[in-house]
Amino acid sequence: MDIRALLSGDVAALTEAIIGCESVSGNEKTLADAVEAALQDLPGLSLHRDGDTVIARTETSAAQRIILAGHLDTVPLPSTPGSRGTVPPRWEQAEGAEVLYGRGATDMKGGVAVQLKLAEDVATHLSAGGSLDRDITWVFYDHEEVEASKSGLGRVLSKVPELLDGDFAVLLEPTHGVVEGGCNGTCRFEVTIPGVAAHSGRAWMGENAIHGTAGLLRVLSDYTPKTITVEGLDYREGLNAVRIRGGVAGNVIPDSTVVEINYRFAPDKTVEQAHAHVREVLAEAGISEDQQRVTDSSAAARPGLEHPAAQAFIDAVGGVPMPKYGWTDVARFSARGVPAVNFGPGDPLLAHSDDEHVTAQALRDCHTALHRWLLDG
Numbered sequence: 117m118d119i120r121a122l123l124s125g126d127v128a129a130l131t132e133a134i135i136g137c138e139s140v141s142g143n144e145k146t147l148a149d150a151v152e153a154a155l156q157d158l159p160g161l162s163l164h165r166d167g168d169t170v171i172a173r174t175e176t177s178a179a180q181r182i183i184l185a186g187h188l189d190t191v192p193l194p195s196t197p198g199s200r201g202t203v204p205p206r207w208e209q210a211e212g213a214e215v216l217y218g219r220g221a222t223d224m225k226g227g228v229a230v231q232l233k234l235a236e237d238v239a240t241h242l243s244a245g246g247s248l249d250r251d252i253t254w255v256f257y258d259h260e261e262v263e264a265s266k267s268g269l270g271r272v273l274s275k276v277p278e279l280l281d282g283d284f285a286v287l288l289e290p291t292h293g294v295v296e297g298g299c300n301g302t303c304r305f306e307v308t309i310p311g312v313a314a315h316s317g318r319a320w321m322g323e324n325a326i327h328g329t330a331g332l333l334r335v336l337s338d339y340t341p342k343t344i345t346v347e348g349l350d351y352r353e354g355l356n357a358v359r360i361r362g363g364v365a366g367n368v369i370p371d372s373t374v375v376e377i378n379y380r381f382a383p384d385k386t387v388e389q390a391h392a393h394v395r396e397v398l399a400e401a402g403i404s405e406d407q408q409r410v411t412d413s414s415a416a417a418r419p420g421l422e423h424p425a426a427q428a429f430i431d432a433v434g435g436v437p438m439p440k441y442g443w444t445d446v447a448r449f450s451a452r453g454v455p456a457v458n459f460g461p462g463d464p465l466l467a468h469s470d471d472e473h474v475t476a477q478a479l480r481d482c483h484t485a486l487h488r489w490l491l492d493g
Contacts, residue, residue: 187260201472222462227288290462297419322369383416
């Protein structure tokens, strides 16, 4: 895959090419290779590769440094027949707009394309004798759409954190082209419901572990999530069963069922407080502590929009800031004391959907706004 010739063209065409390179989590290498090759041709950038994470940096000795970050991986391709949010991508016309369908169109290969286009813009600017008010670090990383322990960004922060030093960070996650501050945190629990195995023809001899999930599922179904205001932004929480595993054969009463639960919590809570809340809900369902196990946790991030760098960014790109309901890596930067916001092309409500798509205009508008902030300020 070669995307070098596309960097000087339309960001929408670049997005199409990037979507065309399937990169479900764990399969990012081909795309990472293409990104690295494209950046190697740009003057004024130093490169660092760690696994399937690629980092490019300007080194002009500017007084400040900003970070533009985005992940290369996507969730799995849709399995529903006729889904358009898949690979290869396709263009359609809708109400006079050019619409690009494909896995990652919003989350977040459109953002990655904008990052690459901006790298080309900056390299051209420097080659022409221009200067930068702020040095820039671009981060293209692997394994964002899976458990936090696999994150390429987390890996780099652990091994060579100085590469990610900065004064302000922008995650190009989909935000509909408006600034989204902070993010909800997330944690996952596995709850094991025991049963007794038996032949399904003599079911009375056993105890059905799948049926045993009914009480837990009822409590989760009846749960009312809260909306919590943090620094002027309203964060919506959610507590849901997201996966159930149980049964070994069609003629066996299952003796164990595992329910995976995901809690998305507002940035007024620590991870420990979130865990305590989930355990309270599980206790209502009669679940003992030895039946539950935390499998993954990531802290929330407060908006931090009062920071001067964030205010300057909002002034440059415009719009009214909104909360980020999902979890993003702004939390990792915030934990290091680096103010960070989400700002990228595409509707976040379309992320991971069967018909994931983005308009060409949204891609161009995002690129224009960030170009203005970086080079026309």
